[in-house]
Amino acid sequence: MKKLLILSLFLILASCAEKPQKELKTRNCKNVIFMIGDGMGTGHISATRIATVGPDSALTMDTMPYTGFVKTHSANRLITDSAASGTAMSTGYKTDNGVIGLTPNGTRVKNIVKACQEINMATGLVATSSITHATPASMATHVESRNQQNEIARQLIENKVDVLLGGGLGFFLPQSHPLSKRTDDLDILSTAKESGYDIAQTREELLNSQAKKLLGLFGPVSMKTTEPEPSLADMTEKALKILSGRKTGFFLMVEGSQIDWGAHDNDFQEVLRQTRLFDEAIAVALDFAKKDKHTLVIVTSDHETGGLAVNKGDRDGKNLVAGWTSGSHTAEMVPLFAYGPGGQRFVGLFDNTKIPQKFAQLIDLKDFPQE
């Protein structure tokens, strides 16, 4: 009898001791860093690898252990734009080209930022385009047209995204201001200050900010992606510093926005430069994830741009010749790289709507489509 009592006491103690471990297991993935190279297909990555480190070496993204492929078509077009694919990757629903955060019939669907906020995760968006551009906008806002950048600026602040870093100052200033892009008198910058955001407009102000909510706008519309601006890597590092202060985890989206623009221009050197800048930001994210051990890093693209392939070149990677099939987006599937807890779920070929559905499963999002 005494033995039985001791045994059952032992079992009770053992089951108590197991509990915290179990909890950790159900939410092994604490943070998500979602990195989108706009317009970045396999051609852009191959070319950048060959030109930068040679065909036998690796970019940072090449070192990520799990790889997959993603289909990008939208609800109404074979060839997507960034609004429809951003919406797919943020809400788990397909929509029409140009639409953000709504289904084709106009129904609002929950986005990844809102879903993460509901479980008390911190959220951040970083881009080198205007922060009101289609990809960052699709993570946190709802508008009928991606062109409604004034409304997107208002919603980004209203929706309390903790960290917003990129271009687009003009969309936050009232029309009386010489740099304004607005057609009304709303002063979103002042609204942001009043609701607790620190404002940064230079690299120094970015690095020195001690705030928990930060709005960094480095240029009236898009960033130049040259000094003295902060680099995409600088912005990623700062965002991680702020967001990782949240004990309940964070979601950060980082966009290499201008790979797409170089490809629209069929400007090979610019594609290489922008993809390198994106890869430097990926290095910052991976460093963080390797130390943290509970951070999932996903690197992918919203669509391919340019139909780019390397046609000719020396064995050592010099004298590359690029071929382009388009000055716009293509229907090519795009690559995906994953690192961290749950990364193995991103192996294979799947639709872009599956990406947030996999996030939802890994971080236990509520009332959100799950795979």
Ligand SMILES: [Zn+2]
């Ligand atoms: Zn584009």
